[in-house]
Amino acid sequence: MSTTRTVIGAVPSDRIITKFSQAYHADATPYQKVNFHPRVKAACQENRTGRVGLKITKAVLVGDVSVGKTCMVNRFCHDVFEREYKATIGVDFEVEKFSVLSIPVTLQVWDTAGQERFKCIAASYYRGAQVVIVAFDLTDEPSLHHATKWMEDACANADEPIKFLVGTKKDLLSPASYAEVEKLAVKYANKLEAEYWATSSKTGQFRAMLISLLNQDEQSLNVRKQEDFELERLF
Numbered sequence: 060m061s062t063t064r065t066v067i068g069a070v071p072s073d074r075i076i077t078k079f080s081q082a083y084h085a086d087a088t089p090y091q092k093v094n095f096h097p098r099v100k101a102a103c104q105e106n107r108t109g110r111v112g113l114k115i116t117k118a119v120l121v122g123d124v125s126v127g128k129t130c131m132v133n134r135f136c137h138d139v140f141e142r143e144y145k146a147t148i149g150v151d152f153e154v155e156k157f158s159v160l161s162i163p164v165t166l167q168v169w170d171t172a173g174q175e176r177f178k179c180i181a182a183s184y185y186r187g188a189q190v191v192i193v194a195f196d197l198t199d200e201p202s203l204h205h206a207t208k209w210m211e212d213a214c215a216n217a218d219e220p221i222k223f224l225v226g227t228k229k230d231l232l233s234p235a236s237y238a239e240v241e242k243l244a245v246k247y248a249n250k251l252e253a254e255y256w257a258t259s260s261k262t263g264q265f266r267a268m269l270i271s272l273l274n275q276d277e278q279s280l281n282v283r284k285q286e287d288f289e290l291e292r293l294f
């Protein structure tokens with residue numbers, strides 16, 4: 060499935076963020092803010108974000124093998140869905156440009172391998188992540204139980220990241236089955252202090268989720284200079 064996107068300036072219209080999107084489930088989010096902090100708004104308006112500002116957001120995507128991490132990234136960045144499974148080797152990396160309150164922002168999405176043998180390689184890329192997304196397969200309960208360990212590992216090297224717990228492959232469940240899984244997923248999200256989303260990369264039901272990753276607040280302005288420098292060198 061492919062959609063036509065209107066491009067305004069250098070950024071497609073669906074990448075222009077001016078307000079917070081709502082949480083997927085009102086009872087499964089620790090993030091209660093409904094708008095940008097006035098200081099952030101003012102800084103953006105006056106173009107005072109400088110080098111250490113809303114420039115780069117690093118998001119790492121982790122979770123069990125074959126839960127659908129790469130499909131999520133492909134749907135988000137290229138609006139395509141790949142039915143055939145190709146294991147991620149180590150890590151993959153995608154970059155998306157956004158405009159947040161008129162400030163250009165780069166979202167880096169680091170798609171890591173779920174396979175145990177690549178875990179060490181992938182873990183070295185968690186450092187400095189501002190967003191941690193733990194994906195689990197809504198049709199595979201053990202992948203949800205493993206979310207705790209994935210979150211712990213990914214957060215160990217991140218600096219108080221914004222946390223998401225994302226259930227994938229929603230298209231494979233009936234509404235009744237989904238409702239059952241959701242109850243458990245909401246419990247996990249609350250325990251992990253993460254915001255919960257359910258998605259389908261097949262149907263594309265998930266754009267709002269990643270857009271919400273860019274709901275920055277003051278904390279996200281604290282991108283350390285050293286990291287900024289290192290990340291810039293990657294381009």
Ligand SMILES: Nc1nc2c(ncn2[C@@H]2O[C@H](COP(=O)(O)OP(=O)(O)OP(=O)(O)O)[C@@H](O)[C@H]2O)c(=O)[nH]1
Pocket residue numbers: 122123124125126127128129130131141142143144145146147148171172173174227228229230231258259260261262
């Ligand atoms: N029906 C359905 N299938 C999906 C969805 N997302 C992923 N899949 C399928 O699940 C399989 C694994 O998807 P990947 O995205 O490669 O999984 P991954 O988590 O990146 O796997 P690793 O790289 O090994 O960690 C593929 O066959 C996909 O087609 C979805 O939303 N719906």
